[in-house]
Amino acid sequence: MSAASRLRIEALSVAYGESAVVHGISLEARDGEFLTLLGPSGCGKSTILRTIAGLVEAASGAIYIGDRCVTNPAAGVRVPPEGRGLGMVFQSYAIWPHMTVRENVAYPLRVRHKPEREISAAVDDMLALVGLSDYAGRNATELSGGQQQRVAIARALVFSPKLLLLDEPLSNLDQKLRLEVGAELRKIQVRTNVAAIYVTHDQSEALALSDRIAVLREGKIEQIGTPEEIYERPATPFVSWFVGKANFVPCTVERIVDGASGRRVAVTAGQGRYAVSAAAAGEFAPGEPAMLMLRPEDFTVGDDEPGIPVSVREQQYVGERRQYTGDFAGTAVEFTTERAVTLAVGDAVALRVVGDRGIVFKSAAVAALK
Ligand SMILES: Nc1ncnc2c1ncn2[C@@H]1O[C@H](COP(=O)(O)OP(=O)(O)OP(=O)(O)O)[C@@H](O)[C@H]1O
Numbered sequence: 001m002s003a004a005s006r007l008r009i010e011a012l013s014v015a016y017g018e019s020a021v022v023h024g025i026s027l028e029a030r031d032g033e034f035l036t037l038l039g040p041s042g043c044g045k046s047t048i049l050r051t052i053a054g055l056v057e058a059a060s061g062a063i064y065i066g067d068r069c070v071t072n073p074a075a076g077v078r079v080p081p082e083g084r085g086l087g088m089v090f091q092s093y094a095i096w097p098h099m100t101v102r103e104n105v106a107y108p109l110r111v112r113h114k115p116e117r118e119i120s121a122a123v124d125d126m127l128a129l130v131g132l133s134d135y136a137g138r139n140a141t142e143l144s145g146g147q148q149q150r151v152a153i154a155r156a157l158v159f160s161p162k163l164l165l166l167d168e169p170l171s172n173l174d175q176k177l178r179l180e181v182g183a184e185l186r187k188i189q190v191r192t193n194v195a196a197i198y199v200t201h202d203q204s205e206a207l208a209l210s211d212r213i214a215v216l217r218e219g220k221i222e223q224i225g226t227p228e229e230i231y232e233r234p235a236t237p238f239v240s241w242f243v244g245k246a247n248f249v250p251c252t253v254e255r256i257v258d259g260a261s262g263r264r265v266a267v268t269a270g271q272g273r274y275a276v277s278a279a280a281a282g283e284f285a286p287g288e289p290a291m292l293m294l295r296p297e298d299f300t301v302g303d304d305e306p307g308i309p310v311s312v313r314e315q316q317y318v319g320e321r322r323q324y325t326g327d328f329a330g331t332a333v334e335f336t337t338e339r340a341v342t343l344a345v346g347d348a349v350a351l352r353v354v355g356d357r358g359i360v361f362k363s364a365a366v367a368a369l370k
């Protein structure tokens, strides 16, 4: 199969009764792609996933799995969930407690009336893939949370679905296990080359696992991009604030620099002058007050060169680095340093910006975030 899209969603809207919760979203995922829907609680992530699965009806728009249209209310198309050939994994383990691990994983093949020999071989392969070969005969309830979720993943993949839907599959696991099972899930997904649509509200999970991330806000997509694009070139103040930590430092636009590398502006903040990327939306004018978005790790500390003057308000030692909060003319600025840099509360320092880090947003766009 070519790199044609495995899933295509066009202008999808979904409502529960009178209340519209998904507003005309469009996206695509290719075979083998790991695409994450990331956003705050209630933004519509599960609703989108359940609509793809056919468990929730769409109000308008269309969904294609491969070349096949499975949802299109205007054309009267609504393929039932069991006709969509999808693998699904949910937050609650949802494995059958009265069956053994082997029987749980075999179940999707049994309902498809596969021959016994084929079932046995496929289940053996799947159990080996998720590292549960030694647990085949165990009752499913006699497993840890991480093991149960691995059974759910094996069961979702055993019939070689072309599309795998996962709704917060790791959120019941503790932090360490979450990273472990997440990395394993990603390995399995790469090996089986299945397209995965993964729902989470955990930004570090999204950054670590995904090929691309769609950041959602109130039923709309704010930005779709690679983890690097989302974190380093957020399109909106919301994306910068939701994915990672964002400082918004008041600045003044000096001039517009239209380089070959795209839209850039020169700004001043405190005594510092910076040439930085301008947000995708909005025109900037010389003299305009704006907001410079900087991550805590975008600064270095020096008191000799012009920069953003802050007085240190708080300091925290977190092992691999130190975290500080400074005050810049009434604005709190969080910054991190190597642990060797020890500043005391009350110290006055100048923050310099690393390289060409930072993005300038319109003041009004940042104000709308609050
Ligand atoms: N069956 C339902 N009937 C009515 N409203 C619903 C139903 N399911 C969800 N909603 C509402 O639709 C909106 C989106 O819910 P959804 O479950 O898709 O959010 P989510 O992004 O998955 O959130 P979370 O991160 O908390 O799981 C919410 O306002 C929710 O209250």
Ligand SMILES: [Mg+2]
Pocket (backbone or CB within 6 Å): 045, 046, 047
């Ligand atoms: Mg949800």
